[in-house]
Amino acid sequence: MERRLFVAAAAALIVAAVLYSAWITGQFTTPAVDRTDGYVSELAARDQPWTRLFRVSDVLSGLACLAAVATLPRVAREWAGWLALAAFGLLTVVSGLVPLDCAVLSDPACRGETVSHRLHMVAGALATTAVLTAMAVLSARWRSWVSWLFTGLNVGATGLMLAALAAGRLAGVAHRIQLTMVAVWVVYVALRLLVHDDEEAPCGPPHVLDQGAGPGVLITAGLGGAWFHWDAVAAGLAACHRVVRFDRPGLGLSPPATDRPTLYGEVARLAALAPAQPSQVTLVAHGLSCWHAEAFARLHPLCVAKLVLVDPSPPPVRRPLALAAVLGAWLPALGGTWGANVLARLTGPPAHRLVTGMGDPFGVYRMGKVPAAVAGEWLARRDMAADLRDIRAGHPFPDIPVTVLGAGGRDARRQSLAARLDAKLVLLPRSGHQVELDDPGAIVDAV
Template sequence: MERRLFVFAASAFIVAAVLGSAWITGQFTTPAVDRTDGYVSELAARDQPWTRLFRVSDALSGLACAFGVALVPRVAREWRGWLALAAFGLFTFVAGLFPLDCAALSDPACGQRAISYGHRVHTLAGALATLAVLAAMVLISSRWRSWVSWLFTWLSLAATLLTAAAHADRHGVGIAHRAQLTMFAVWLVYAAVHLLITDDDQAAEHGSPNWAGQGPGPAAGPTAGAGAGGADGYGPPHVVVQGAGPAVLITAGPGGAWFHWDRVAGDLAGSRRVIRFDRPGLGLSPRSPTPPDLYAEVARLAALAPAHPEQVTVVAHGVACWHAEAFARLHPLRVAKLVLVDPACAVTRRPFAPARTAGRWLPALGGTWGATVLARLTGPAAHRLLTGVPDPSGVYSMGKVPVAVAGEWLARRDMAADLRRVRAEKPFPDVPVTVISPGERDGRQERLAGDLGAKLVRLPESGHQVQLDDPEAIVDAVLAVPGSDLAPWRNT
């Protein structure tokens, strides 16, 4: 999928170059605009016959350029150049929305009229677009170190200086401006070709697409990193291990990260070996080349849990409760206890084919500049709003995280169908289960507790982030001796 992103990004740049060159037809359709002394943007002036055609072409050209930047897989130390190129696309789009009132240089009567607000916006947006694309060409060329890119960059700079000089002299502006726009379009085409012929090298910077979820359990220690692929590439998961004693494996809910469980892990680490991890794309774990899948998550739990005959207590939250239940059914001899915190309901709706198709694309999209910008703008604020706690590692500023959250949401129907299939084929083992239900009574969670023979603990004053609002309830459930009362004041 990552290779296709390079193809789509390159195609978007070529479309932007073609649409941005629509002025070539204007030499024949709009003779009133002077080819020697008139701006190209005068073709889209409000008083010209083909204004809508050229305005739409300019606007779509800008959008195509910005869309292409959004699809480019992120490469370290290139962000300034791509940001400048995205700004060029957006300014070009604005210039298309706000055309000139009239042909400023070709029509002598134009200067005698009052200038509208849109005319001023177009002039400013055009100037900013020129500065942005020149900056992008310089910054990206310095990273690519390609003499061809530098050649087009210097020619574009020369054409821009000639345009400025011609404007000051009031003669030859049209020729210089057309040369400038031609070089911009040629550079965009070159950028597209560069992406197409170097996509393998670019993709290699994200690490090998091999999600090392299987393998031996983590060694005791404070932290096991995300692996050579890095948090934005591909590689093994981010794992944190604390304490010593019987193993407790914690799997977070939708969009959760390991640090949301700090208080729970800290209280348990005195007598338990607590294993926390981030699923692919979440927290500090790198992305996975494949969409979320119930059996893959079960295999991940099996890989992180201690080897048989040692058994593990699994603490799961939200949709991760499905993974924990399936793990218990498929590996009954490896489970000592389940603690299901606010378990999600396994919906009975059919899997949605378009969601499955979109899910295949999302892992690759998590490494693009578009996902990075989206996360930087919305991630920290959304995390603070939903959890009320800080993000110490800047996890929610990473583009992979919102994409991973969306991928898990799109995979819910498929995972629910797989869970129902596992339930039909594998009986639930005779292990203690505690279901912690926050808020008001939930009949679905009560039915789940009945089906699993679980102890149901209701926390009427707790929110859905139980691990943050009431971590003691989870600690009590983990440490409770089977058959004993569990904080009876909490029970229904």
Template sequence: MERRLYVLAASAFIASAVLYCAWITGQFTTPAVDRAHGYVGELAARDQPWTRLFRASDVLSGLACLAGVAMVPRIEREWPGWLALAAFGLLTVAGGAFPLDCAALSAPACSLGPVSLSHHVHIVTGVLATAAVLTAMVLLGGRWRTRVAWLVTGLTGLLTVLSVAAVAAGQLAGLAQRLQVTLIAVWLVYVALRLLVRDAPTLVPGPLHVVREGEGPAVLIAAGAAAAWCHWDGVAAELASGHRVIRFDRPGLGLSPASPVPPTLHGEVARLAALAPAHPERVTVIAHAMAAWHAEAFARLHPLRVSALVLVDPSCDTRRGRDGTSFRGAFGGWLPALGGTWGATALARIAGPPLHRLLCGRADTHGLYRKGRVLAATVGEWLARPGMAADLRRIRTEHAFPDVPVTVLCTNVRRGCLKRLAEELNARLVPLPASRFQARLHVADAIADAV
């Protein structure tokens, strides 16, 4: 998948370069714009006949550049250069969205009348876009250290200086700028070629992050979707004085590395079996939300290794007849690779901390939700829900539930599916106060009492 991401990113940069060169056709379709002295941006001026076409080309070119940067697998020391290239794409989009009012250099009368805010914005974004792409050339060229990178960067910088001088002199500004934007397009193609020949990183699964504390009977805690070991600090503190508490992060979540394999119910059962004490010792499993499916399947498939279950706000299976193996399965296979891209990292850093505070009621002190792999793992588990539900239904028909005590703690005991679950597992149904349950601090004693 990592190699395919490189190919997709390279394709996006090539598309951006082609769209960025749409001005070439404008030399024949818009004769009113002076080829030697007029700006390239004048082709998209509001008073020109093909303004919508060239404005759309600019916007699509910028979006393609942004998509290319978003799909590039993350390499730590290259982030300033890719950030500058993303800024270039964003400013190119803004330049297409805010066109000139008229052909400023080709039609001298244009500068005599008042111009709109859009006219000024276009000029500012054009200058900033040039500065951004030059910055990207210098930073990425410095990392790559190739002659081609430095040659294109040097020529683009020289032509930028010549363009400024030509504008000041009022002569040949259009010619200098056309050479300059051509070299920028060449740079985008060169970036694409660099990605195509670069060795794709291989996602190798590493050991899970596991925390063990206390002595006594074993208690294994399985966190809900997107949660980490640290969300159970309060429960672990309550239990550690008389139990051996085992907490862990599933692949991609918390401090555990990502896995190239999408999550499955049987995979999660195998994970619980590997973390639980060996037979004949038994373990009490505390499971929250969707992890309750993992715990129930573990109890049915390994009945001699479970002493009790405590299911906290367990998820309900409401997707009967659907296993989600088509689009969800295909897209889920891409997620581990997507979690290592610049786009996933940027989205996680922007949205992760505020979402964590909103859902958990406290700050993300460990910085876990600023990582793209955590975002990808969260989406992957959500996509895997229908498949896990279908597997759980099959396990229920083939394996009887063992005779072990089960406690279901929930904030809404009147919920029909929870009542049915409690009846099926012969469980004790215990109400909890409604809250942001991920915090889990104020209900730690209730969970400990259930154990």
């Protein structure tokens, strides 16, 4: 999947370069703009006949550049260069949205005194700075003489442009050379991505925390949960139990998986973390992972001493969606892109605080892999629910004690689950966030 993302990013960059070069046709459609002394951006000035065409080309070119950077898999120590290229794309969009009022160099009557006119000039200067920064930073990282050659040519073209402006002659020629060099460099970057040697790293082991000694307790978090949400519960149990916590693939500190989550895969994960027979484990599960716990108990009845289900989620009864499987297969790779990581940095910590009321001391929710893993598990819900129904039909529930903990009043679906498993239903006062955070003592008592 990562290889396809590199190809998609390269295609977006080529589109950006082609749209960025739309000014070439303007040499023949807008004769009022002086080819020798006029800016290329004068083709999109408000008073020119083809202003909308060239403004749309600039906006789409910038958006294609932003899409390419967002789609690109994250590479260590290259963030500054790609950030600068994304800034170039954003500033190109701004240039298209706020064009010049008139052909400032070609038309002696043009004053260019409006805010929009000045904003366009500032955006153009900043865009040039951003793309030159991207060239220099990425060239230094790649250590490619070809990249440095293009960078030097672009720096030279920019210097020629500044000299032409100072001399009051040939600014149009210099500007066209400068834009041509930028477009050629963007195509070079796209070609470099196409020949990128993609060596997909194997998925590493999950993050596991093992503490205490005694009868085994295995804790599996709910949708989007991490090991540190269970610190208070683990501290209350570790005095006389061996407590094992872990993060599912993509969550917490675990590396992302290479495929979409399945119910049988989660059951196998629990079996690998549970103590070897004849020892038995008390399984504490929250939310969505209660399905994993019930399936594990039905498929491995000799391994389980007790179940504690915290706020179990009712499985949906709708059929699985084929589109969900396709999207789920892409999500692990998308979680490693620059776009996913930027989105996670901006929204992850505040969203986590809103849901849990606590901070993110380990920076877990600033990683792009986490929202991708959460989305992947959510998309796999219908498939997991269908597998759970099949397991319920073919494997009886073992004769073990079960406690269902729920916050708030009585719920028909929660009561139905307790009746199905012959469980003890414990209703707790409605908490502000989650039971394991607001009332860990109840979970310790249930174990």
